Amino acid sequence: MTDLAELIDLLDLAVVRAGGVAPPDAVARAADAARRARTRRALLTDTVVVALAGGTGSGKSSTLNALAGHRVASVSAFRPHTDEALAWIPVDDDVVVRIMDDLGIRRRAENDVLPGVAVIDMPDMDSVVSWHRHIVEELLPRVDLVVWVTDVVKYNDPLLHEAFLAPMVRYREQVAFVLNKVDLVEEGAVPGLVEDLRSSLAADGYDEPVVLPTAVGSTTRPRGIDELAKLLRSRRDTKWLVVDKLVTDIEHAVRALAGSVDTWRGTGLLAFPAGDPEERIREQLEDLMRGADVTTRGVIEEARAGDELDTARIHRHLADRALLGATLAEAAVRARQLRSELERPVP
Ligand SMILES: Nc1nc2c(ncn2[C@@H]2O[C@H](COP(=O)(O)OP(=O)(O)OP(=O)(O)O)[C@@H](O)[C@H]2O)c(=O)[nH]1
Ligand SMILES: [Mg+2]
Secondary structure: OHHHHHHHHHHHHHHHHHOOOOOHHHHHHHHHHHHHHHHHHHOOOOOEEEEEEOOOOOOHHHHHHHHHOOOOOOOOOOOOOOOOOEEEEOOOOHHHHHHHHHHOOOEEEEOOOOOOEEEEEOOOOOOHHHHHHHHHHHHOOOOOEEEEEEEOOOOOOHHHHHHHHHHHHHHHHHEEEEEEOHHHOOHHHHHHHHHHHHHHHHHHOOOOOOEEEOEOOOOOOOEOHHHHHHHHHHHHHHHHHHHHHHHHHHHHHHHHHHHOOOOOOOHHHHHOOOOOOHHHHHHHHHHHHOOOOHHHHHHHHHHHHOOOOOHHHHHHHHHHHHHHHHHHHHHHHHHHHHHHHHOOOOO
């Protein structure tokens, strides 16, 4: 999303160039919009950031490998295995990199398989206290989705529900569930297990929880992974709406600033040959005064106030105005480009 950063830079540049050129209240509003956009942008990327969490051995690392279609994370039959979080992230997403820095996740692998998706394979948490600190306080506020991976054997452990799932309930929109290792039970038993997990989650306060049955062990052909990838893509669409909204806000700010000053009219005066009769210039200015924006009118009035016509002052103003016009035009074009990229169908 470097384009979004560039777009905000252009709005900032326009704000600087609008100083003394556009009406102060219009400049202040544009500056406000730029500031707001920058704050939101700092937290925003169109990559959906997902953390795989859950008890040891439930198959978090195996799920990551199944999503990638190759071995990204180490999997083992010995518990606990993953001892440090691993982030599988798209290249060139500086916001995602910053999120991983903030979370202190140093191990990273490149995702060139699933566009717009970053997956964190979390280690097992050794205590309820560290779980709360890592997942509830640090992870949930920073990621888009936590996929809780459990399996057909352990999903109904009361400790799991009381100690781990209940405290996350206020983030329920951000939590989805995977019921892994369904290859270990009869095919016909799977829907009943999914329902069972759904109703215990409902008792924990998760109404309408998303529960996906999967089998991702290396010896079995992955099952349920397409559905999981689809869920991640649909979350990504929702994020795009947010990015789209930000671009729209910037476009409005650009348009409002452009509307507050007549950026091009009268620019021809810049090319006025030196030594042109003053009378001629005054006539042209008279023309320009009619329907000129308020700042330009003020500048012309000032320039005409003295005994001598201050043509340099007028030229400076027209040049500044034209520069602002060029910056705003470029911002408008960038915004349109970015929007058309956002409208591209999700791969
Ligand atoms: N039968 C079966 N075995 C699985 C499945 N998914 C994972 N396993 C096995 O379960 C064991 C643990 O899998 P991991 O992916 O390492 O589990 P994890 O959640 O990352 O575990 P930690 O890193 O210790 O937290 C491995 O031996 C896997 O091969 C599955 O769907 N079916
Ligand atoms: Mg693991």
